[in-house]
Amino acid sequence: MSQGKAATSMNTENKYNIAPATEEFFVRQLALWPMAAANFKALEGVEVKTFPGVGLLDMKVQFNPARRVSSAAKVDAASLKARKCFLCGENRPAEQIAEERGRYEILINPFPIFPRHLTIPDRKHTDQRIEGRVEDMCRLALELKGMTVFYNGPRCGASAPDHMHFQAGNTDFLPLPGLIDSLADAPEKGESARIWTVKGLPMGVAVIEGYEPKEIASIFEALYASLPVPAPGEEPMMNILCYTPAGGPAGLVRLVVIPRKKHRPSFYGTEGGECWLISPASVDMGGVFITPREEDFARIDAGTMRSILDEVCMTTAEVEDLIDKL
């Protein structure tokens, strides 16, 4: 945690081990935007349950009613057409400030899951597609130290599948990155990027790691090409997490790809006691399940999380087989 300690000593208010410039952006934005500040404040009091040992993962469950909008989002073409895109600059609240970062903008997510939560939309209104953007993702992770940059595919949790965006949250909130770091020796500086799978997780993941974003992107492209597509012309279904390991060698990036089989579990629904309002995305894959409804938070257990992950993700053996064939 040497990077985290350095950041903390520069700014005693920075509790989340993120870059001081990012923390400063949060402080500046929340001072200008009471609604967002109230939502971040409310997050400090949300209920969290922990389920140790879901495979190797210690899973958490967060009861977060403010996420209902996102978990129940209608993402069919007609619903998207009927609403104003909340990621386009002209439709944003007047209080929201943006920091330009190449073809992207950095914004604060006003409906947070993480104590530090960013949304990073493309400056143009263009479809959510990952192809050709993994290098960008790696560079953002290198710039936003201490944060995990993540991508939800258009059928895998993105609530604006018509406007390309990443999100980012403080890495120390998620169980998965620290677990992966504890299982893997860092490659030496100068070594080529490599891909491997983590055995013992409740879902199949491919880890691509290295020091050169271009090399990571090129391995990702080979994996992408080997994955099935849900419909002609669409991209393979996936969630992706990208971060620089805490205390790891400078410049090392880990990209965690979680291929998906399904958008939502078969028992997903917004009404009634039989269904569950759970729409898993990158954060859930990272080890924090989000339940916007109190009844789901009360009844969830390790077995339910396992069956959701079984239904929507590939198995470790399936991901291993894909990697062997690259």
Ligand SMILES: [Zn+2]
């Ligand atoms: Zn838009």
